[in-house]
Amino acid sequence: MTFAQVARIIGEELPPSAYKHPAWWGSDPKHTQAVWLDVGYLARPGLRARQVTFIRG
Numbered sequence: 564m565t566f567a568q569v570a571r572i573i574g575e576e577l578p579p580s581a582y583k584h585p586a587w588w589g590s591d592p593k594h595t596q597a598v599w600l601d602v603g604y605l606a607r608p609g610l611r612a613r614q615v616t617f618i619r620g
Contacts, residue, residue: 566613581608588615 570577581587588608605620
């Protein structure tokens, strides 16, 4: 899904770090934005394409 689609779903723009740092999408449960971990997914971002793939972990 595109970063724009993610932003639409959550109802707000993603922070600049989501576009610049793959670690923002990381699997560290200390990152409060990583709610996908709570439902069993990992995120694989493509920063250049501004897309993320969520994979069942």
